[in-house]
Amino acid sequence: MEFFTISMLNGISYGLLLFMLSSGLTLIFSMMGVLNFAHASFYMLGAYIAYSIAQIVGFWPGLIVAPIVVAVLGALFERYCLRRVHKFGHVPELLITFGLSYVVLELVQLIWGRTALEFPPPEVLRGPAFTLVNSSADGMHFVFGAAPAAMCRAADAAVRIVCSPFPATRGFMMLVALLMLLALFLMLTRTRIGLVIQSALTHPEMVESLGHNVPRVFMLVFGAGAALAGLAGVIGGSTFVTEPAMAATVGSVIFVVVVVGGMGSLAGAFLASILIGVMQTFAVALDISVGSVLANFGVTATAGTLTSLTISQVAPILPYLLLVLILIFRPKGLLGTREG
Amino acid sequence: MTVEISGTSRRGFNLAMGTLLAAPAVVLAQSKAAAKPLAGQVVKLMYIDALSGLMAPVGTNQLKNFQFFAEKFNATNPAGVKFEILSIDNKLSPTESLNALKSAIDQGVRYVMQGNGSSVALALIDAINKHNERNPGKEVVYLNFSAVDPDLTNSKCSFWHFRFDADTTMKMEAMTTFMKDKPDIKKVYLLNQNYSHGMQVAKYAKEGLKRKRPDVQIVGEDLHPLAQVRDFSPYIAKIKASGADTVITGNWGSDLALLVKAAVEGGYDGKFYTYYTGVSGTPTALGENGAGKVYQIAYSHYNLPNPVAAWAREFKDKFGDDFYTLSVLRIYEMLGQAMYNAKSTDPVKVAFALEGLKMNSSFGGEVEMRKSDHQLQQTLYMSVWQKADAKYAYSPEKTNMTLAPVAEFPPYVSSTPTSCQMTRPSL
Numbered sequence: 001m002e003f004f005t006i007s008m009l010n011g012i013s014y015g016l017l018l019f020m021l022s023s024g025l026t027l028i029f030s031m032m033g034v035l036n037f038a039h040a041s042f043y044m045l046g047a048y049i050a051y052s053i054a055q056i057v058g059f060w061p062g063l064i065v066a067p068i069v070v071a072v073l074g075a076l077f078e079r080y081c082l083r084r085v086h087k088f089g090h091v092p093e094l095l096i097t098f099g100l101s102y103v104v105l106e107l108v109q110l111i112w113g114r115t116a117l118e119f120p121p122p123e124v125l126r127g128p129a130f131t132l133v134n135s136s137a138d139g140m141h142f143v144f145g146a147a148p149a150a151m152c153r154a155a156d157a158a159v160r161i162v163c164s165p166f167p168a169t170r171g172f173m174m175l176v177a178l179l180m181l182l183a184l185f186l187m188l189t190r191t192r193i194g195l196v197i198q199s200a201l202t203h204p205e206m207v208e209s210l211g212h213n214v215p216r217v218f219m220l221v222f223g224a225g226a227a228l229a230g231l232a233g234v235i236g237g238s239t240f241v242t243e244p245a246m247a248a249t250v251g252s253v254i255f256v257v258v259v260v261g262g263m264g265s266l267a268g269a270f271l272a273s274i275l276i277g278v279m280q281t282f283a284v285a286l287d288i289s290v291g292s293v294l295a296n297f298g299v300t301a302t303a304g305t306l307t308s309l310t311i312s313q314v315a316p317i318l319p320y321l322l323l324v325l326i327l328i329f330r331p332k333g334l335l336g337t338r339e340g
Numbered sequence: 341m342t343v344e345i346s347g348t349s350r351r352g353f354n355l356a357m358g359t360l361l362a363a364p365a366v367v368l369a370q371s372k373a374a375a376k377p378l379a380g381q382v383v384k385l386m387y388i389d390a391l392s393g394l395m396a397p398v399g400t401n402q403l404k405n406f407q408f409f410a411e412k413f414n415a416t417n418p419a420g421v422k423f424e425i426l427s428i429d430n431k432l433s434p435t436e437s438l439n440a441l442k443s444a445i446d447q448g449v450r451y452v453m454q455g456n457g458s459s460v461a462l463a464l465i466d467a468i469n470k471h472n473e474r475n476p477g478k479e480v481v482y483l484n485f486s487a488v489d490p491d492l493t494n495s496k497c498s499f500w501h502f503r504f505d506a507d508t509t510m511k512m513e514a515m516t517t518f519m520k521d522k523p524d525i526k527k528v529y530l531l532n533q534n535y536s537h538g539m540q541v542a543k544y545a546k547e548g549l550k551r552k553r554p555d556v557q558i559v560g561e562d563l564h565p566l567a568q569v570r571d572f573s574p575y576i577a578k579i580k581a582s583g584a585d586t587v588i589t590g591n592w593g594s595d596l597a598l599l600v601k602a603a604v605e606g607g608y609d610g611k612f613y614t615y616y617t618g619v620s621g622t623p624t625a626l627g628e629n630g631a632g633k634v635y636q637i638a639y640s641h642y643n644l645p646n647p648v649a650a651w652a653r654e655f656k657d658k659f660g661d662d663f664y665t666l667s668v669l670r671i672y673e674m675l676g677q678a679m680y681n682a683k684s685t686d687p688v689k690v691a692f693a694l695e696g697l698k699m700n701s702s703f704g705g706e707v708e709m710r711k712s713d714h715q716l717q718q719t720l721y722m723s724v725w726q727k728a729d730a731k732y733a734y735s736p737e738k739t740n741m742t743l744a745p746v747a748e749f750p751p752y753v754s755s756t757p758t759s760c761q762m763t764r765p766s767l
Contacts, residue, residue: 003581010573114392115400116594165607240570241594245393249570284574313534316565
C-alpha cells in the first residue's frame with residue numbers, strides 16, 4: 001500500500017512538472033500555430049539562470065527572477081525573430097525555433113560548461129515533506145516532516161513497520177504547479193487580458209479591428225509561455241539534475257504531452273501530463289513480459305529475445321508508443337478540438 | 341608567478357647560459373642516454389572518452405589524472421620517453437568513438453586510452469583489430485583503464501587490448517567472497533544499467549551468490565537505460581516493496597549518484613554493494629548518509645599509503661577534484677617499463693613487452709599483465725563508506741566521509757579463468 005501511495009505521488013509530481021512545461025507550449029501553439037521546438041531550451045535556461053542567481057543571493061530570489069529573465073528573453077525572441085519570419089508561413093517559424101534550440105544549447109555549454117552543476121534545493125526543502133508510516137499492526141498514517149526514528153522501529157518483532165518519506169522538493173513541485181494552474185485558469189477566464197487572448201486564439205483579425213494590439217498579445221503569450229518553462233526549469237533543475245542534456249530529455253516528452261492531450265488544449269495537456277507521469281512511474285514497477293504472460297499459458301519463450309523484455313525495461317519508450325497510438329487512433333488528441 | 345623576459349634579453353640570457361653549461365650538459369645527456377634508452381622520444385596517448393553529457397564529470401576527472409601523471413612519469417619512467425596526452429570527446433557513443441579513433445590515427449597516434457562504457461570498448465576493440473590487420477606498420481594499441489566487461493578479455497579478446505582495471509568476474513568473485521561472511525544479507529536486489537556491463541554484473545552476481553551463499557534470495561532484478569534516468573525514486577519504491585536488505589549495483593557516474601540520492605530521500609536503509617562509490621558525484625549524493633551501509637569493491641581505495649596518498653593530495657590541491665582512477669598509474673608504470681624492455685616505442689614491440697610483464701606497482705604490491713588474455717592480475721579491496729577519522733583521513737568531495745578498507749583480496753583470490761584464444765602478429 002505504501003508502495004502504491006508513494007509511487008502515485010512520485011508519478012503525479014513528475015506529471016505536474018511536465019504540465020508546467022507543456023502548458024506554455026500548448027498556449028503558444030494554440031495562439032500562434034507555432035510548434036515551439038525551443039520550449040525545452042527555456043526550461044534549461046530557467047534552471048541555469050536560477051543556478052547563477054542562487055550562487056549570489058540564494059534559491060528563493062532565483063525562483064522569482066529566473067522566470068522573469070526567461071520571459072524577457074522569450075518575448076525578445078518573439079519580437080525580433082519570430083515575428084519577422086511569421087509572414088513566410090509556419091515552416092520558417094518552426095525552423096527558427098529549431099535553430100534557437102541548438103543556439104541555446106551551445107551557449108549554455110559555453111557559459112556554464114558541459115558537466116552537470118551542483119544546484120541543491122534550499123535548506124527547508126531538503127528533508128521529507130511528510131512520512132508515511134505503515135505498520136502491520138495499526139495501519140497507515142501520515143507524519144509531517146521526518147518521522148522520529150523510534151516510530152519507524154518496531155518494538156515488537158512481529159510487527160513490520162515501513163517508513164516512506166516523501167521529499168519536500170517534490171511536494172513543492174506539486175504545490176507550485178497547482179498554484180500555476182489556478183493562476184493560469186483565473187487569468188484566462190476572469191481577466192480582460194485573458195478574454196483578449198482567448199478571442200485572439202480564434203479570431204485574430206476581429207480582435208485587431210476592435211483596436212487591440214494582437215502582435216503584442218502574441219509577444220506577451222510567448223514570453224509568459226517561456227516564463228512557465230523557466231519556472232519549471234528552476235524546480236526541475238534543483239530537484240533532479242542541471243546539465244546541458246536536460247532540455248533534450250524533457251523536450252521530446254512534452255511534445256508527446258501536447259499531442260496526446262490535444263494540440264492547444266490546456267485541459268488536455270494537464271490530463272496527458274498526469275497520465276504520462278503516472279504511467280512512467282508505475283511501468284518501472286511491472287516485471288511482466290510477453291514471455292511471462294505466454295508462460296502462464298504453457299508456452300515457453302527462449303530467454304534473451306524480445307519476449308523476455310519486461311515492462312520496466314521498456315518504460316522509457318512507453319510515452320512515445322502512446323504518441324504513435326494516439327496519432328493513429330485519435331489524431332486530435334484526448335481533449336483536442338480540431339483534427340490534425 | 342611567471343616573469344616576463346623580453347625576446348632579446350632572453351636570447352642573450354640563453355646564449356650566456358649555453359656557453360656556461362655546455363660542457364656539463366653534454367656529460368649529463370650522455371649518462372642519461374645510457375640509463376634511459378629512449379630519452380626524449382615523445383609518445384602520444386589519445387584519450388577517447390565522455391567529456392560532455394551526464395558522464396562528463398567522470399571523463400574530465402580522468403583526463404586530468406592522465407595529464408597530471410604524465411608530468412610525474414615523464415620525469416621518472418625508465419625508458420625516458422615523454423608522454424603527451426591528447427583528447428577527443430566521444431559523448432559516450434560507440435559511433436562517435438570510432439570517428440575519434442579515426443581522427444587519432446590520422447594524427448599519428450599509436451596508443452589510445454578509453455575506459456567509460458564497455459559498449460564503447462567493444463566497438464573500439466573491433467575497429468582496432470581491423471585497422472591493425474589492414475595497416476601493418478601503423479598498429480594501434482588500446483589501453484583500457486576502466487571498461488570491465490569480461491568479454492573484452494574472453495570471447496572478444498585481442499592482442500592489441502590491455503585491461504588495467506579488474507573485470508566484472510574478478511570484482512564479483514571478491515565481492516561474493518566478502519558477502520559469504522555476512523549473515524545479515526538475506527534478500528538481494530540487482531539494479532543495473534541496461535547494457536553489456538550492467539547485464540554482466542547481474543549475471544555474475546547471481547552466479548557468485550549461488551555458489552557461495554545459496555541461502556540468499558534474489559528478490560528483484562532491474563535494468564535501466566544508461567545515463568538517461570534522472571529520477572530513481574520509482575526504482576527505490578520498488579526495491580523497498582521487494583523487502584531487499586541489500587542492493588548490488590554496477591552503476592557508475594550519475595546513475596549511481598542519483599540512485600543513492602533517491603535512496604536517501606526515499607528513506608531506503610538497506611545496504612549497497614557497489615563498484616563505483618568513490619567516483620565523481622556519488623560521494624556528494626551520499627553525504628553523511630549511508631555510513632557503514634555502502635560498500636565498494638575495487639582495485640584501489642581512497643586511503644592507500646604513499647606515494648599514492650601524497651599524489652592524491654597534490655592532485656586535489658591542484659584541481660579541487662579527487663583521484664580515483666588509479667589504473668592511470670599502472671598504465672604509465674607498465675608502459676614505461678615495457679618501452680624500456682622493448683627499447684622501442686613501436687606499438688607491436690611494446691605490446692609484446694607488455695604481455696606477461698610483472699612488476700611492483702606504486703600500490704597494491706605486485707601486478708602482472710596476464711599473457712593469455714591481457715587482464716591485469718592485481719589486489720582488490722573492499723571498502724566501506726564511513727566518517728573520515730585520523731586513520732582513514734582522505735575525504736572525497738568535502739564530505740567529511742571516506743571509503744575505509746575492510747578487506748583486501750590478493751590477486752589469486754579474484755583471478756578468474758579466461759577462454760581467450762589470442763592470435764598474435766608475427767614480430
